[in-house]
Amino acid sequence: MLTDFYEITMANGYLAYGYEDKVAVFDMFFRKIPDNGGFAIFAGLEQLIHFLTNLKFSEEDLAYLRGLGLFSEEFLTYLKNFAFSCDIWSVPEGTPVFPNEPVVIVKGPIIQAQFIETMLLTTVNHQSLVATKANRIVRAAQGMEVMEFGARRAQGYDGAIYGSRAAYIGGCSSTSCVISAHEYGIPVTGTMAHSWIQAFDSEYDAFKKYAELYPNNCILLVDTYNVVKSGVPNAIRVFNEVLLPQGKRPIAIRIDSGDIAYLSKKARRQLDEAGFTDVKIIASNSLDEYIIRDLLVQNAAVDIFAVGENLITSKSNPVFGGVYKLCAIEQDGELVPRIKLSETIEKVNLPHFKRLCRFFSKDTGRNVADLVTLRDETIHVEHGITIFDPVASWKKKFLTNVEMKEMLQPIFKEGKLVYNMPSIDEIRSYCLEQVGLLWDEVKRFEYPHKYYVDLSFKLWDLKNAMLAEMGAQSEEGQ
Amino acid sequence: MLTDFYEITMANGYLAYGYEDKVAVFDMFFRKIPDNGGFAIFAGLEQLIHFLTNLKFSEEDLAYLRGLGLFSEEFLTYLKNFAFSCDIWSVPEGTPVFPNEPVVIVKGPIIQAQFIETMLLTTVNHQSLVATKANRIVRAAQGMEVMEFGARRAQGYDGAIYGSRAAYIGGCSSTSCVISAHEYGIPVTGTMAHSWIQAFDSEYDAFKKYAELYPNNCILLVDTYNVVKSGVPNAIRVFNEVLLPQGKRPIAIRIDSGDIAYLSKKARRQLDEAGFTDVKIIASNSLDEYIIRDLLVQNAAVDIFAVGENLITSKSNPVFGGVYKLCAIEQDGELVPRIKLSETIEKVNLPHFKRLCRFFSKDTGRNVADLVTLRDETIHVEHGITIFDPVASWKKKFLTNVEMKEMLQPIFKEGKLVYNMPSIDEIRSYCLEQVGLLWDEVKRFEYPHKYYVDLSFKLWDLKNAMLAEMGAQSEEGQ
The missing domain is CATH 3.20.140.10 (nicotinate phosphoribosyltransferase)
Incomplete structure (x- = not known):
């Protein structure tokens, strides 16, 4: 119908x-x-x-x-x-x-x-749109991972669910959308929201509690207060205090605002100097294929890109005709x-x-x-x-x-x-x-x-x- | 989930x-x-x-x-x-x-x-996006009816279904999407595709068969061959031959391509001269609020606007943040x-x-x-x-x-x-x-x-x- x-x-x-x-x-x-x-x-x-x-x-x-x-x-x-x-x-x-x-x-x-015209067109137009956009973004990332993070900005539930399926076909490596991951067997990823950090008394405390709970999947969001002065130092402290004694390695930090090119290089240096050369840097913040290309031109120290609204709605061109x-x-x-x-x-x-x-x-x-x-x-x-x-x-x-x-x-x-x-x-x-x-x-x-x-x-x-x-x-x- | x-x-x-x-x-x-x-x-x-x-x-x-x-x-x-x-x-x-x-x-x-964050945002962002766009388009139409025709270009099934609900809230008068109409009690509209015209031996024959079948809802698509030379004359002939003898009045003609401003005025004159001053003209063809405004500035003889992809995806701005x-x-x-x-x-x-x-x-x-x-x-x-x-x-x-x-x-x-x-x-x-x-x-x-x-x-x-x-x-x- x-x-x-x-x-x-x-x-x-x-x-x-x-x-x-x-x-x-x-x-x-x-x-x-x-x-x-x-x-x-x-x-x-x-x-x-x-x-x-x-x-x-x-x-x-x-x-x-x-x-x-x-x-x-x-x-x-x-x-x-x-x-x-x-x-x-x-x-x-x-x-x-x-x-x-x-x-x-x-x-x-x-x-x-x-x-069957309408159903055929709605189905193929939508998924081809998102798969095409995802493939552009994945190509811009030159072999680095692209995570699909767009559910909240998708055009409706199916927009999120089938959109993340199409994004995976186009080359994304994972999705934040649990139902898609479950339904289609796509790897699922996610870290924490700023509200997690704000819910605890301090950033350090929020990081520590997260690391204690997820020692094998430790990804910390470092931009709630100040990436360089607070986020990365607190992350390093928690990695040292919580993970290393258990023989675990942290996975990544995530930067979700500010000047990604600048901050990622600063954060990379901080991580490297603390011995965490293997810890990856995830960038997210209204990314698309052009911003990713530009970040790479600037030698941003980003290892993984998390892409939301620009991917899930193919924002720059939201109709496949x-x-x-x-x-x-x-x-x-x-x-x-x-x-x-x-x-x-x-x-x-x-x-x-x-x-x-x-x-x-x-x-x-x-x-x-x-x-x-x-x-x-x-x-x-x-x-x-x-x-x-x-x-x-x-x-x-x-x-x-x-x-x-x-x-x-x-x-x-x-x-x-x-x-x-x-x-x-x-x-x-x-x-x-x-x-x-x-x-x-x-x-x-x-x-x-x-x-x-x-x-x-x-x-x-x-x-x-x-x-x-x-x-x-x-x-x-x- | x-x-x-x-x-x-x-x-x-x-x-x-x-x-x-x-x-x-x-x-x-x-x-x-x-x-x-x-x-x-x-x-x-x-x-x-x-x-x-x-x-x-x-x-x-x-x-x-x-x-x-x-x-x-x-x-x-x-x-x-x-x-x-x-x-x-x-x-x-x-x-x-x-x-x-x-x-x-x-x-x-x-x-x-x-x-509940993700579900709340996905739901409200999507429907607010489409309702906002629909209201813009409805305002541009200055009191004329706007029909929502976008299902085939929607971002997924829910994009079509909840999108047409939101479009109605924003002021559209009807939808072509049957399931939405059924589910939410929105008036449903639709005419015929060009393929209907092409499936019969002639445009006249296709119109005649449609009018015989739907004498109370007769809307004819007049642009398959040539609006002025063929479509409108054939429509008028069928109105005269099929509907008038039954004491019925036709509803409208639809123009889906070409120069809508020019063609609608020509068609209006043809209809009026044939005594069909009450028959409305529906325009569709990649319309949005700016094109509708411009058509009205040009005194286009359009009574009803049918809007598809630009509405259902809010194409010019497809994310509500x-x-x-x-x-x-x-x-x-x-x-x-x-x-x-x-x-x-x-x-x-x-x-x-x-x-x-x-x-x-x-x-x-x-x-x-x-x-x-x-x-x-x-x-x-x-x-x-x-x-x-x-x-x-x-x-x-x-x-x-x-x-x-x-x-x-x-x-x-x-x-x-x-x-x-x-x-x-x-x-x-x-x-x-x-x-x-x-x-x-x-x-x-x-x-x-x-x-x-x-x-x-x-x-x-x-x-x-x-x-x-x-x-x-x-x-x-x-």
Whole structure:
């Protein structure tokens, strides 16, 4: 029932007109990469699968819909007996994806394929947004750990829970969100709030009590009063008095305010001089990929970054604009392509039932380009392949010695789940590995190289023929 | 279990040291109004109440926590028998609120009052964010209807569901999100997708079938091919052929792309000339408060605005930065104030257990100022009252003929709910009424007047005395 109302009014309409079993094909794709980045990370498939395998309407749902007075009893009975029977293909979670290529394809009775639109988009848009942002932040941290700390600033509970799942897929190493950690097996981390320090008579006393209680996980927050004069000296005193006699080593200190670059270097020196060269410094305080990059440029002595609101809401770009468009529909027993006109040529969608191929160089192992083709095309790469820019079609490139990989995996076949969901750690590793195969030029933050997403000759021809025909029909613009 | 891990490690600590029943007072407040606006709208209390009245730990939760190897059995037993016993005060949902004033106060055993931090903040931050944004958009629409259409771009399912609740509180008239509509009794709206048009042989055919099915709710999407040449003429033809013979009137047409200002005026003329002066025009397409304002400046012939991603994620400012700070703690049976130092004086929190009063002019009925006081102060307004700016304390103002209203309502008393939750329609009406009492200068988008949130003399004195004392203790900065 998390759906837009029009999905239901349309479904009722398809049924009323006997269109319910007409086969339609919908693509999910997106047009713009968040933060003007070079790629996005696809995520959310597991929750989409969970939704589709549990899709049914309760008596209460049906009573509500009946009460609206808009729907036929035949339709309400249809919903009551709803049995999902579509085919779905998707790229695996953690895959780097690019604008205008299909990342999910749904094929099946139009009444069903249309109906799942809102849930599919909400799920994939949200998690892809956060996974993409997390991956940017993790790349900025250049191999240092990034902890996800954003629950309190998330947009709702699921924003926190699925957001921290997506952040882990994108490369974060842990979360502060207990329910996510529990549900998805993500490592959980956390230290103390300033209120812990304030609840005791002194900072020293608060630190001491914490260290006595958690000698194996001792992380102290050192900025409640004054990092250099009070926080770090008190931490060192407690490490010496409480942990060392037990043969334990402290884990870290955390700095949550002030000039992190300056304070971290001061604190590092204090820790080192006291013999705590192994104790890490965690920084948190409205961090994002740019501040982290800048901290590293300044040689800040930070070992771990804890990132909150800028990550969990993808604050600088809080919407992932995935769309879901009809690209083919059955007519007289055959799939015929559909296209939607638009004022700007880049916004026209790709017609027909398609495939997505990715080329990897056999020399370097790197990703070199993606190719979108018609479903039944055979693409040969043994003797090289010519690709061309779909807008500036005179720009061609001949690829040799490449391997081709089919990117869209079968997920549902006639409504039956046919996909073995990898574990979250497998997804995370796959993500980091695949990002590793992208050229650095695609990964930079400023003016990244535009990765090639080209069309097969047949698809390009089809699209242009359809546009020419529709243009002729509706010649006059505004 | 939607909580930050540190809430649990701290709770375990408070119990271990016998601090669990020490009474603490926490304030929730925020420092910055989203989008540089003049006020925010408080929302989320109903979900917070729901959470607190259902707060318990399952065996599975406890098994997970036990498995982490950090917590004592005594603590796990404490959680198992957890019984909420705090007092909570809150401003009602829909209240306009301002920076640095307490909007929720929690008083109770520190172990509990600390523990609920994450859930309280996630709930109130999210819904206040969306209610605030919705109210901006509704104000820009100057009395025209605003529909919430954002589910597919929301940050997760709750982002959509509670977001559309908050949007309704802020003044939206309806939502496209079926589950929200059902759950909260919000009017539901929706039309059709472009795919409906594309699924039929022609736009005319698609319109005709829709009108035949929904003669009482006929809203047609007219921009699939060409608004002026095709969409509106086909809509008019179908209105004439299908609806008029049945004695029905169409509701509206919807334009979802192109130059809304230009197209709406053209379409208006076409509709009027065909005798459909009562048929409304709905506009949707990445709208926000600025685009709506601009459309009205251009005399766009739009009657209803449907707003998606910019509303549901508060895209231009997707974080509401509410914080939760310890302001008093029991010592030797008495509450003593606490304050947290910070580098910037505006960031220092207000110490001690407090009240929030709001003054309304008896002449105009308008809000004139808020005053934060100590809990046990008596404020007399019969003979006027002098208020002063807490930073620039020489700026004083004498208020006469004002009425004072206590803004923080008791919600829980020793863990028992003592508040009658108003209906969502009551909340929405209250919100619009209270916003109506604010001066226009506070409501404008550009450089709004800063509403007075002043401190009582006693609170101001306490704060400054505490700062002076702490400053003396920790004199040296970086």
